[in-house]
Amino acid sequence: MKTDILIIGSGPVGATYARMIAEQRPNANILMVEVGPKVSDTIGQHVKNITDPQQMETAQILSQGPKKTPYPMISVAERALAVQRGELTADILARAGTHLVLDQPEEIKTNEMPSLSMSTNIGGMGIHWTCACPRPGKGEQIPFIPANEMDEALTEAEKILHVTQEAFPISEEGETILHILNQTLGDKHSPKRQAQPMPLACKVDSEYNRYWTASDLILGNTLNHPNFELRSETICRKLNYQNGKITSAEIEHLPTQQKELIEADIVIVAADALRTPQLLWASGIRPQALGHYLNEHPFVFTFVELDKDLVQNHSPNPTSKTHSRKSPDPTVGVFWTPFDAPNHPFHGQIMHMDLSPMKTTVTDESKHIVGLGWGPLKEANFEDCIVFSETEKDYFGMPKMNFKFQYTEKDLEAIEAAKAFQQKVVHSFGKEIKDGGQTLMPPGTSLHYEGSTRMGVANDGSSVCDTYSQVWGFDNLFIGGNGVIPVATASNPTLTSVALAVRSSKQVVKQIKA
Template sequence: MKQIQTDVLIVGSGPIGATYARLIKDALPDTKILMIEKGPRLTGKAGMHVKNIEDDQERERAQILSQGPHQKPYPLITVTERANAVNMGELSIDLLGRPGTHLVSENAEDLKANEMPAASCSTNVGGMAAHWTCACPRPGNAERIPFIPDVEMDQALTKAEKLLCVTQSAFPESAEGLAIQKVLGDIFNEQLTSGRKVQPMPLACITNEKGERYWVGPDVILGDLAEPGYAGNFELRDQTICRQLYKEDGHVTGALIEHLPSGTREEVKAKLVIVACDALRTPQLLWASGIRPKALGHYLNEHPFIFCFVELKDDLVDTTLGKRYDQSSRTEPTIGVFLVPFDDPGHPFHAQIMHMDVSPLKIETHGNPKHVVGLGIGCLKEMRYEDCIEFSETEQDYSGMPKMSFQFQLTEKDRAQIASAKVEQVKAAAAFGKVIQEGEQTLMPAGTSLHAQATVRMGVADDGTSVCDTFSNVWGYDNLFVGGNGVLPVPTTCNPTLTSVALAVRSSEKVISLLKHNSSYEQRNTFRGKPEIA
């Protein structure tokens, strides 16, 4: 079997893998990095967001290529149809699948046994960040990690916002948008502390002088590394899976990788390994490699999410605009996305209000869709060891890795949180107008948010309740790091990508320090030291 050598092996090409690659290359330009991705490259620039593809057919093609074993378009269904499918036990891939993703459960039998039926992955260069909504709110008080100092975390969040080009000006200011903010402010601002008021959603987006939007994917984080034909010592291999990590005496020596189209296998020798292939497949790879700390796959968390859709009442629209939009007009203003931040105890929820053009969920409308807003609200889910991913010793998934199944239950505390969130949502909906028939208040199936967390969670001690330390270094291994939403150790309600990128920024400091102290493959024991972290 052919052997290859690299300084750093990164498994996964999403925003976390891209963050590690970018920061390592900036600090240590001569470092050799190999990044591998199980799925195909969708665009010339590695990891570009598919919303930047102008041609509709090409964009759909890119979405389908990302769907793993489900290489065909999903039927368009409403939010209510999706939720009712779970409530009635009528589960199917077509009802639960969303463009650019594929369900972890591969058939109806698995879906019936899955307590997180909508759990999904994106299998492509860029991962799910080639398809995401780009929402980047900062976590609120109880969502923050208690054992990372606030000043330190804020610095990491600021760096993450810079990498992701986060802005609150992605959409132009409009009278209707201002009216939406005022309605929300009148309802919620008294409950919110200073700095956590109703505001435009921070979005990962670049706008030019014409106001045209370029949605941020891992390509933006990677910079020149994402360009086709990049000639430096960074290599991105698509359609290449990591089958197993090789380990010896608390040290990962390399990995077995396979090019899926050809079946060609190679052994990679690496100084340092970073596994960042989402919150589901990161623990899957560790488990397949015999790296099985007690907490691996456990404490699985996702915020319950409730959706409804409201048609703005006439007096609100007429007062702010003076007339209804002309449906044939191509120049009408876009409302955008708005945020009511999590702020415990006054508002222990995360609420976002979306114009339908930027909503990831379909809704039928019988009038002008520019008058419909989606009200989404999420609440904290109690974190429990019992909620987990289970990996099979005997069965495999479509790609030949250990098959996953899910244990995930709502507690009484969770149900009380959901009931309170519904009351808040009803209050907001009444202020805006009328809930439309196809968009009644609905608790979405578990997994719908695509924000699975905590499966390789960080902690302060190797006591069985965590997988890695506060710098994402896996307990018991001097050169193995994990990244992504799986490292988040506390329940959250907000979109987690910004926080996960910030944790990767912080972790990169330790990675860079280790690489500086390890000048050759033979000097692996230097990883056992404790170099200072800037």
């Protein structure tokens, strides 16, 4: 088969490429392949939009690759205790809708990123994410992309993702939380980096009915475009190339084991930060930096029961815009303390326990419990990397991966500083609950993996692609996803990855002949 564009991966970044190319080059043929299945009636929708609990659970299980049963609910405290005892299992370390990269007990115990996970389905991790879309702060920005260009790309990405800070009504409790956060932060912060509602990828109406963003919204009309085709349960096993050009891709439909050779003028690999470098490595495309500089911010989490007199103990805001609570809205939505080095060199996220990716076994609905996640930067090091096997295969028959990942002394100091700041906030809110005291989560827990296919300004071995995500030495190969982010970040990376895809798409469009 021949096509103009082959996109490997159907998550938010792959969907962004497809949409932008289809809009600007409507005559171009686009083939998108996804190794995972369709998991719901609406192609690529977020699982939080599925109202039936059983159907939501089914969608999550279908996304879990080799894991075909529900994960039990493991609280933060139970998980922390298991980690301390070394009793690590897949059920403890993975979340619903994901599966561990390495899931055998002995592999988990020796893996330096034991909680490293991925989702395998149409829409990728993007149908399971928290939808948090903060802009990177001072100390997280990519230094070699002009600030005005990145700002334009971020603005366009926010439109594509339907980012809003009004997904939840501001309740009295929420307003008080913001007040306390800003008291703790103080006045020393950059413009627009005060505590505020978290920007969320979500369509919301006047009644606060929410539809969370995933690949279905990102693709939009592209799904019905006559020149667009999406194939599920189809893996790309290898890219063939000659003289700096991808000549074909070897794909396989997993249920039937039918193999096919695809010729494409341009190939875009947006599998994720793990499987994108895996495919390049399997294809013999092995720049020195491939799989290296693997990064993930440390993740410190705790739950707090809000003081029952919290609102009364703080002066009301004279310019209050609070709303009456509308069931089933949680009393507290999602709030953000922005990364802002050196003033607040952490990313903080505060959310009602109903919205939290971490769990607690407390079920008393009369208690207002919020989860607090705080994260500093982790230094980017060449030694932190994916190790690909020349002989062993993974669940999908691709080169097996293992991981090297260590915190430096500077990283450990940053973690302790994040814990200390988080504790200040905790004491202002109320008290930590027994089930979920302050815990440094195991590496891999955040799901924010970066750097494995990092971009750079020169083909000197320190990067995999240029600033437009074009792989060094190739005329028609582009890559996308969190892996291309070349700097350490503490904030959620999806907005940045989509912005980089927006910027890259404009370069791709210039090369399309159709």
